[in-house]
Amino acid sequence: MLGGKTVIGLAEKVRIHHQKGSKSVIAKVDTGATKSSIDTNLAAELKLGPVIKSKLVKSAHGSKLRPIIEATIELAGKKIKSEFTLADRAHMQYRILIGQNILKDGFLIDPTK
Numbered sequence: 595m596l597g598g599k600t601v602i603g604l605a606e607k608v609r610i611h612h613q614k615g616s617k618s619v620i621a622k623v624d625t626g627a628t629k630s631s632i633d634t635n636l637a638a639e640l641k642l643g644p645v646i647k648s649k650l651v652k653s654a655h656g657s658k659l660r661p662i663i664e665a666t667i668e669l670a671g672k673k674i675k676s677e678f679t680l681a682d683r684a685h686m687q688y689r690i691l692i693g694q695n696i697l698k699d700g701f702l703i704d705p706t707k
Contacts, residue, residue: 603707609668612640627693633683
């Protein structure tokens with residue numbers, strides 16, 4: 595804790611809650627991402643959903659219309675319900691990306707952590 599904020603690193607273990615319990619995965623913390631994102635296959639595996647809306651998301655690969663779901667995660671001991679865009683992250687190291695919509699909930703990022 596620093597000034598009432600929770601200090602986290604660039605990669606953090608998060609616990610995703612779903613109907614049958616929860617699953618721990620390592621998530622990438624991305625201060626440049628407006629919204630958090632979860633791998634499509636992981637969301638399907640955990641039966642997350644339903645899709646509540648869609649959003650046009652700009653990424654390094656261009657603009658895409660992505661479905662959005664609501665999910666509850668636990669990050670550094672804090673339980674947070676938030677929106678996640680669904681993206682194919684199968685080719686990436688991290689299946690979950692934590693963006694500003696969650697980070698503004700009182701987190702500070704320490705790259706050395």
